[in-house]
Every structure is written in structure tokens, then in C-alpha cells.
Amino acid sequence: xxxxxxxxxxxxxxxxxxxxxxxxxxxxxxxxxxxxxxxxxxxxxxxxxxxxxxxxxxxxxxxxxxxxxxxxxxxxxxxxxxxxxxxxxxxxxxxxxxxxxxxxxxxxxxxxxxxxxxxxxxxxxxxxxxxxxxxxxxxxxxxxxxxxxxxxxxxxxxxxxxxxxxxxxxx
Amino acid sequence: xxxxxxxxxxxxxxxxxxxxxxxxxxxxxxxxxxxxxxxxxxxxxxxxxxxxxxxxxxxxxxxxxxxxxxxxxxxxxxxxxxxxxxxxxxxxxxxxxxxxxxxxxxxxxxxxxxxxxxxxxxxxxxxxxxxxxxxxxxxxxxxxxxxxxxxxxxxxxxxxxxxxxxxxxxxxxxxxxxxxxxxxxxxxxxxxxxxxxxxxxxxxxxxxxxxxxxxxxxxxxxxxxxxxxxxxxxxxxxxxxxxxxxxxxxxxxxxxxxxxxxxxxxxxxxxxxxxxxxxxxxxxxxxxxxxxxxxxxxxxxxxxxxxxxxxxxxxxxxxxxxxxxxxxxxxxxxxxxxxxxxxxxxxxxxxxxxxxxxxxxxxxxxxxxxxxxxxxxxxxxxxxxxxxxxxxxxxxxxxxxxxxxxxxxxxxxxxxxxxxxxxxxxxxxxxxxxxxxxxxxxxxxxxxxxxxxxxxxxxxxxxxxxxxxxxxxxxxxxxxxxxxxxxxxxxxxxxxxxxxxxxxxxxxxxxxxxxxxxxxxxxxxxxxxxxxxxxxxxxxxxxx
Numbered sequence: 158x159x160x161x162x163x164x165x166x167x168x169x170x171x172x173x174x175x176x177x178x179x180x181x182x183x184x185x186x187x188x189x190x191x192x193x194x195x196x197x198x199x200x201x202x203x204x205x206x207x208x209x210x211x212x213x214x215x216x217x218x219x220x221x222x223x224x225x226x227x228x229x230x231x232x233x234x235x236x237x238x239x240x241x242x243x244x245x246x247x248x249x250x251x252x253x254x255x256x257x258x259x260x261x262x263x264x265x266x267x268x269x270x271x272x273x274x275x276x277x278x279x280x281x282x283x284x285x286x287x288x289x290x291x292x293x294x295x296x297x298x299x300x301x302x303x304x305x306x307x308x309x310x311x312x313x314x315x316x317x318x319x320x321x322x323x324x325x326x327x328x
Numbered sequence: 329x330x331x332x333x334x335x336x337x338x339x340x341x342x343x344x345x346x347x348x349x350x351x352x353x354x355x356x357x358x359x360x361x362x363x364x365x366x367x368x369x370x371x372x373x374x375x376x377x378x379x380x381x382x383x384x385x386x387x388x389x390x391x392x393x394x395x396x397x398x399x400x401x402x403x404x405x406x407x408x409x410x411x412x413x414x415x416x417x418x419x420x421x422x423x424x425x426x427x428x429x430x431x432x433x434x435x436x437x438x439x440x441x442x443x444x445x446x447x448x449x450x451x452x453x454x455x456x457x458x459x460x461x462x463x464x465x466x467x468x469x470x471x472x473x474x475x476x477x478x479x480x481x482x483x484x485x486x487x488x489x490x491x492x493x494x495x496x497x498x499x500x501x502x503x504x505x506x507x508x509x510x511x512x513x514x515x516x517x518x519x520x521x522x523x524x525x526x527x528x529x530x531x532x533x534x535x536x537x538x539x540x541x542x543x544x545x546x547x548x549x550x551x552x553x554x555x556x557x558x559x560x561x562x563x564x565x566x567x568x569x570x571x572x573x574x575x576x577x578x579x580x581x582x583x584x585x586x587x588x589x590x591x592x593x594x595x596x597x598x599x600x601x602x603x604x605x606x607x608x609x610x611x612x613x614x615x616x617x618x619x620x621x622x623x624x625x626x627x628x629x630x631x632x633x634x635x636x637x638x639x640x641x642x643x644x645x646x647x648x649x650x651x652x653x654x655x656x657x658x659x660x661x662x663x664x665x666x667x668x669x670x671x672x673x674x675x676x677x678x679x680x681x682x683x684x685x686x687x688x689x690x691x692x693x694x695x696x697x698x699x700x701x702x703x704x705x706x707x708x709x710x711x712x713x714x715x716x717x718x719x720x721x722x723x724x725x726x727x728x729x730x731x732x733x734x735x736x737x738x739x740x741x742x743x744x745x746x747x748x749x750x751x752x753x754x755x756x757x758x759x760x761x762x763x764x765x766x767x768x769x770x771x772x773x774x775x776x777x778x779x780x781x782x783x784x785x786x787x788x789x790x791x792x793x794x795x796x797x798x799x800x801x802x803x804x805x806x807x808x809x810x811x812x813x814x815x816x817x818x819x820x821x822x823x824x825x826x827x828x829x830x831x832x833x834x835x836x837x838x839x840x841x842x843x844x845x846x847x848x849x850x851x852x853x854x855x856x857x858x859x860x861x862x863x864x865x866x867x868x869x870x871x872x
Contacts, residue, residue: 171556179555186566193573194375194414198382201407206400213709236709236756241388241400243713243722245756 206240214313214320217262221317223254228276228283228294230265233321250310250321251276251283253294262321263296264308274307283307351554356542359557362436363540364564365429370528371565372422375572376460377521379415387467389513391506392752395469395586396722402583403721413576419461421572423601426457434635435652437643438541444636446534451632453527456520461599463516466509469752474587475596477512478504483609487622503589544645586750591730595675604666690779691786692868694771695811696803699794699863701771702786704764713755716780723755727777739769767798793863796856805847808867816847821869831861 171179217233228251235248250262263283267274272287282299283292290301297306311322338344386405388397401408430450433439439447466477481504485495499507551557588594598606605625612620631638639652691699705711713723733739738749743765746755758765775783797803803812808819826834830841835857838847852860 176555179559183555183558183562186562190566190569193569194378197407197410198378201382201405201411202385204406206404207406213712234759236712238712238722240386241393241396241404241722242754243756244754245759 214322217321218319220319228253262310262312268305269303353553354550355540356546357548358543358546364561367561368564368568369425369429375418382411391509398468416581417575439636449531463512466512469587470584471594472584483621486618603670604663607666607670690782695809696794696797697767698770700798701767703791703795704768727775736769740765789859789862792859796860823865
């Protein structure tokens with residue numbers, strides 16, 4: 158006779174209390190393990206990377222070369238931290254210098270959908286070629302779909318040099 | 329409320345019946361704790377898949393970048409260290425569980441007819457688990473990974489007949505590079521996981537087909553798989569998970585230096601579970617080497633496969649399987665002995681040399697170019713990626729450079745084109761002229777773990793003063809800390825016999841303070857004058 162097919166006595170039921178204890182334990186332990194995996198995973202995926210010092214200023218232009226009252230597009234090298242990569246990239250800004258040596262540096266993207274805008278000397282406005290948003294020389298929206306004024310970089314003036322920092326998020 | 333949904337699902341898919349059939353399968357009364365290990369193995373595989381996918385979300389599968397991204401995961405991402413810890417230790421635990429599962433089946437003789445195929449699929453799953461370990465080992469691309477894999481691919485290349493083909497398949501012909509890396513990555517994440525899933529499916533199907541092996545003469549009433557055996561499985565799984573989770577939190581997973589094929593000091597070692605193979609290799613010299621590296625392991629695997637056909641006797645009580653126990657004990661003793669011997673003979677990897685004892689502030693002993701280098705270090709924001717003070721950054725700890733890199737001939741070209749000198753480096757080129765790069769290099773080469781804090785805290789006046797000193801080529805006539813020429817007096821300890829007023833007067837009109845001096849006058853801006861005077865006046869007497 159096949160040793161594995163011996164005649165078995167009829168199956169017996171587990172006592173109800175024992176059965177419910179088993180089931181509770183299975184659900185409890187599995188939920189706990191699930192949480193121990195899901196919570197760190199959510200933190201790992203949704204928390205931003207730890208504070209990185211991207212807020213450094215870089216020397217961008219010689220102030221004496223920037224005309225008063227007319228925006229000037231300047232380009233400069235900036236360090237960008239992109240995930241695990243650090244790249245040195247070219248960046249540009251529209252710089253406006255006023256007569257009292259106040260300097261504003263606008264980020265070069267339209268606040269609507271990120272197109273590169275330019276300075277239109279005849280109308281004396283910044284004009285975006287994509288959806289015709291127009292901004293005044295101080296960055297305010299004059300017309301078009303742009304939802305907010307032009308974004309500004311933080312700036313520092315060191316002697317005759319203009320240093321450009323990160324985007325001014327408080328503006 | 330959800331009852332109609334369940335009924336709908338059941339009617340359309342029959343899913344409820346499938347689950348019920350699975351859970352309420354009859355199992356022998358003699359089933360119990362010894363059979364939970366199989367479930368634990370499946371569970372550990374699920375953990376590896378889960379954490380592996382999470383890691384892949386932030387992982388760049390190319391040499392160099394892979395190292396940077398792993399570093400990014402453990403230093404920049406919250407929970408990243410835990411996820412990597414779970415995956416790393418999970419690999420070891422999975423292997424232990426798979427081996428324990430096999431050992432249990434072996435000791436109980438559960439491979440006997442009609443379960444030979446179940447056993448053989450299991451052996452393949454063990455080999456795949458080892459394959460996961462082997463391919464995953466390379467992926468962090470640190471020295472450990474690189475050198476471990478160099479050895480592995482060479483061993484594969486020694487296999488009789490298949491060797492050269494295997495080596496080519498692994499991309500390890502000649503040197504390890506992007507091709508090997510891509511192959512290992514593809515094996516690790518594209519080929520092995522689905523293969524494992526299919527084989528686990530077949531394995532479980534076969535277990536179900538033949539039923540769980542009962543003990544000899546088990547005539548007690550059969551029981552249902554759920555909930556009693558599932559409860560026992562859950563206890564085992566929970567225990568395994570607790571051990572894994574604790575390990576992932578407590579034991580930091582090492583991430584060494586970026587893989588460096590020129591680092592001749594590195595002592596390569598495989599992962600712990602391969603150490604016994606590594607040690608076996610030492611017994612075979614010359615042409616016999618392939619016996620230890622390929623033939624013996626190959627025969628051992630073949631033997632494992634054939635166990636059900638070698639041992640064909642009827643199932644006997646566990647207590648009567650003396651031969652099986654003796655065989656397993658022998659294997660365990662051999663494995664532990666070889667592993668212990670391998671660990672005992674592993675020399676420690678040596679790190680950078682120590683700095684001399686300090687009395688003065690370490691920065692005071694720097695030469696002017698070295699101090700000037702600190703200025704460049706600050707201005708170029710090197711600290712963003714090399715934070716120092718034992719902290720982990722994107723770039724390596726500069727105090728721990730290997731000896732081969734501790735010279736300007738390596739350093740300066742590296743500053744100019746980092747990714748050409750260190751393939752995969754994400755460091756941007758330092759855009760400075762040669763004299764500045766030399767100064768920066770001079771400073772970086774001075775860094776040791778002991779002096780780092782002091783050097784980094786060098787005051788601005790000293791850095792600026794030294795830069796002015798360099799910019800005006802004062803070193804062409806003067807000497808500080810042994811650097812420079814001796815045409816004029818050495819300036820070490822000048823503050824002990826001159827004061828600020830004397831120095832300022834001396835710069836403006838050297839002959840007024842030192843008759844006969846050939847030094848030209850220097851008209852510094854007030855702020856520059858302040859910096860260079862302060863710098864000179866603090867110079868220690870005998871230099872460093």
C-alpha cells in the first residue's frame with residue numbers, strides 16, 4: 158500500500174477560540190509587516206532629498222557694463238544639483254539696473270508655461286512669443302495668460318560685481 | 329456593502345474559489361513548524377522585489393553614476409539607508425532561508441518519489457538565488473563590487489570548454505567595464521526575477537500536486553492549511569522580518585570608495601556566502617585551478633540535482649536517517665571551516681596615512697599657496713559635494729584619498745576634466761588657471777582626518793593674506809614654511825620682532841624701514857593691507 162495513502166480518520170474542526178486567535182494573528186502580523194514596508198517606502202519616495210546647498214551665489218556680471226533702464230540678458234555658469242549629479246550649466250537672467258543702482262535679475266522663463274521671453278524695445282515690455290504674455294520692466298503682468306509676475310533671482314552686489322543666487326521664493 | 333462586489337468578482341473570475349481551494353487544502357496532521365521555511369523563502373523573495381524596485385527608482389545603471397546614485401540614496405533620501413539595508417541584508421537572509429529550506433527537505437527525505445521534480449526545481453531556485461547575489465554585488469560599483477566581480481568573471485572564464493564563451497557573455501573579456509555592468513544589471517533585474525517567479529510558481533504547483541510530505545505512518549485526521557499552518561508560517565515570516573528589519577537599521581551597509589581599477593592596495597573578497605568557494609580555490613594551483621573553481625562546484629551542483637535518484641529507498645522516520653544527518657553535518661563543518669579560514673586570512677584594507685602630531689593650529693603651518701588653495705576651495709564651493717568632517721557628500725571624503733591620487737600630477741588634470749580621469753565622476757570641471765589649480769591641489773593634498781577641521785576653519789584674513797602674497801609673487805624673494813626663495817629674509821615668526829605699523833610702513837616704502845632693501849614698494853588697498861599684515865604677523869616662528 159502507498160504509505161502516503163493510509164486511511165485517515167475524519168477531519169476534526171479547530172475550536173472556535175483557537176481558530177479566531179490564529180486568524181487575528183495572521184491579519185495583525187501581515188498588517189504590521191505591510192506597514193513596516195509601506196511607510197518607509199512612502200517616506201523614501203515622497204520626502205524631498207535632504208537640504209542641499211544650492212543657494213550659493215555666483216558672480217554673474219560686471220555691473221558697470223549693464224546699461225541703466227534697459228534690460229540686459231546676461232549669461233553665467235551655475236552649479237546645478239540634479240539628483241546624484243552635479244553639473245556646471247549655463248544659465249541666463251534678464252538684469253535691470255535703475256539709476257540709483259538697484260538691480261533686479263529676472264529668471265528667463267515666462268511664468269505662464271516656461272517659454273523664453275525677450276525684451277521688446279519699441280513697446281518697452283518683456284514679451285513672450287508663445288502666448289503673448291507681456292510684462293513691464295519691473296516684471297508685472299501687463300497682458301496675456303501669465304498668472305504671476307516674472308520670477309526673480311536673489312541678487313547681491315559686491316563692489317562692481319553682480320552675484321546671482323537662487324530664485325527668490327518670497328517675492 | 330462590499331458583498332455584491334465580491335459576488336460579482338467570484339461570478340466573473342472565480343477568484344474566491346481559487347483562494348479558498350488554496351487555503352483549505354488538506355495537509356497531513358504531521359505538518360508543522362518544520363515546514364514554515366518554504367513560506368519564509370517566498371516572503372523573502374517578495375521583500376527583495378519590493379525593495380529592489382524602490383532602489384531602481386533612484387538608481388543609474390552605469391558604472392560611476394551607479395555609485396553616485398547609491399550614495400545619493402543612502403545620504404540624501406530619507407529612508408534610503410533603510411531600503412538599501414533591507415535589500416542588502418535581505419539578500420543574505422534569503423539565501424540562508426533557501427538553504428535551510430533545502431536542508432529541512434533533505435533531512436526529512438521529502439525529495440523522494442514522487443517529488444523528485446519539486447526538488448530539482450528547488451535546486452535551480454537555489455542557484456538563481458546565488459546568481460542574484462553575484463550580479464547584485466557589482467551594482468554599487470565601489471571597490472568591493474568592482475574587485476569582487478573581476479575575480480568572479482575570471483573564474484567563469486576558467487570553466488572547461490565553456491569558459492571563453494561565459495566570459496564573453498558576461499562582458500568580462502579582458503576588463504570589466506560598461507558591458508559587464510549592463511549584463512549584470514540586466515541579469516539582476518530583467519532575467520532573474522521573472523525566472524524566479526515562474527519557478528516558484530512551478531515549485532508551489534508541484535508541492536500542491538503531490539501534497540505536503542507526511543511523516544511515516546501518519547494516520548491522524550488531516551487538517552486544513554488555513555488557519556493553523558498559515559498561522560505557523562506567519563510566525564516564521566514575522567520572525568524573519570524582525571531580524572531583517574533590525575539588521576537594516578542597526579548594521580550599516582558598507583559603501584566603499586568609487587571603484588578604482590588602479591587601486592592596487594585593495595584586497596578583493598566575495599560576499600560571505602561565496603567565501604568557501606574562494607577558499608577552496610586556494611587548494612588548487614596552476615592547471616588544477618579550474619578543478620577548484622569550476623569542476624568541483626559543478627559536480628556538487630550535479631550531486632544536489634541527483635540526490636532523489638541516488639537515495640531511492642522508501643521514506644523512513646527522521647530518527648533513522650543517520651546517513652543524511654551525517655552528510656549534512658559534514659557539509660556544514662566543511663563550509664564553516666572554509667569560510668572561517670577565508671576570513672582569518674583576509675588582511676584588513678589599509679586606509680590613508682596618518683598626519684604628524686600638531687602643536688600649532690594646523691592651518692598656521694600651511695605654505696602660502698596651500699592657504700590660497702583654501703580660498704579657491706571656498707570660492708568654488710567644493711564643500712557642497714565634499715562636506716568633510718566624516719560627513720557623506722556626493723563626492724568622496726578628501727581626507728581618505730588613496731596614495732596613488734595624492735599628488736598634483738593626478739590632481740590637476742582631474743580638476744580640469746574630472747570625468748576623463750575618473751570615469752563616471754559627476755564632478756564639474758574646476759574652471760581656474762593653472763597656478764590656481766596648483767594652489768587648490770596643494771591644499772587638498774594637505775588634508776588629513778586629523779587636520780581637516782583646523783584647515784577648513786582657517787580665518788579669512790589668512791586665506792586672503794596668503795592670496796595677496798601669492799598674487800604679488802612675494803615668494804620669489806621670501807620664504808614661509810620652507811616654501812619660496814631666500815633672496816629676502818624668511819618671514820616665519822616675523823610678528824615676534826615687527827609690529828603692524830612697521831609692516832605697513834615697510835610695504836609703502838621698504839627703504840625707509842630697511843635701508844638698502846631692494847624690495848619694491850607695494851601700495852595695497854586698506855583692506856588688502858589689513859589682510860596681509862594680519863597674515864604675516866601670525867606666522868609661527870619655525871614654520872611647519
